[in-house]
Amino acid sequence: xxxxxxxxxxxxxxxxxxxxxxxxxxxxxxxxxxxxxxxxxxxxxxxxxxxxxxxxxxxxxxxxxxxxxxxxxxxxxxxxxxxxxxxxxxxxxxxxxxxxxxxxxxxxxxxxxx
Amino acid sequence: xxxxxxxxxxxxxxxxxxxxxxxxxxxxxxxxxxxxxxxxxxxxxxxxxxxxxxxxxxxxxxxxxxxxxxxxxxxxxxxxxxxxxxxxxxxxxxxxxxxxxxxxxxxxxxxxx
Numbered sequence: 405x406x407x408x409x410x411x412x413x414x415x416x417x418x419x420x421x422x423x424x425x426x427x428x429x430x431x432x433x434x435x436x437x438x439x440x441x442x443x444x445x446x447x448x449x450x451x452x453x454x455x456x457x458x459x460x461x462x463x464x465x466x467x468x469x470x471x472x473x474x475x476x477x478x479x480x481x482x483x484x485x486x487x488x489x490x491x492x493x494x495x496x497x498x499x500x501x502x503x504x505x506x507x508x509x510x511x512x513x514x515x516x517x518x
Numbered sequence: 519x520x521x522x523x524x525x526x527x528x529x530x531x532x533x534x535x536x537x538x539x540x541x542x543x544x545x546x547x548x549x550x551x552x553x554x555x556x557x558x559x560x561x562x563x564x565x566x567x568x569x570x571x572x573x574x575x576x577x578x579x580x581x582x583x584x585x586x587x588x589x590x591x592x593x594x595x596x597x598x599x600x601x602x603x604x605x606x607x608x609x610x611x612x613x614x615x616x617x618x619x620x621x622x623x624x625x626x627x628x629x630x631x
């Protein structure tokens with residue numbers, strides 16, 4: 405069965421510092437990976453995804469993640485964070501059964517301090 | 519338009535009430551989902567509809583009854599809920615035949631008294 409582990413439940417960083425949110429997955433079949441962000445009292449928004457092709461994927465707001473098959477990881481990084489990045493971040497793996505089934509990690513709470 | 523809308527935003531109900539949550543999308547997606555999210559936890563899949571037919575039921579209690587009346591609408595009928603059912607209920611939609619993004623609505627915050 406597919407599963408996702410987010411190793412850090414909370415990550416506090418100072419504004420303009422770099423950050424890495426870690427995600428490891430287990431899967432015996434083709435891997436499709438996602439990072440979603442959830443701001444307070446909102447639904448989930450897609451941040452970025454790996455479906456195939458280039459292993460380095462980027463979002464429009466400066467985040468990037470690299471699919472590493474040998475280490476079964478899909479860590480999320482940003483070189484310089486802003487206060488507005490404060491949110492909950494979920495890593496997810498997709499199990500395709502006709503319609504998709506997303507399996508989420510436990511989430512990482514990113515807190516940016518001024 | 520990549521918007522999934524959900525109504526109502528907030529709902530408070532007693533354990534004997536019957537209520538419904540509604541979800542709508544106009545992206546032409548033929549897969550629609552209901553998730554339940556408790557505070558400080560990830561979303562948990564409840565139901566999946568594919569081409570308006572129920573394809574996945576994650577062993578959800580029968581007091582939750584989903585309905586997909588057409589390709590744009592998804593309902594969740596609630597009856598005789600328990601206080602532990604209080605949560606954020608999220609709707610999502612996606613394409614069916616390819617693995618791609620699930621688009622989430624803002625959710626309905628449900629409180630059961």
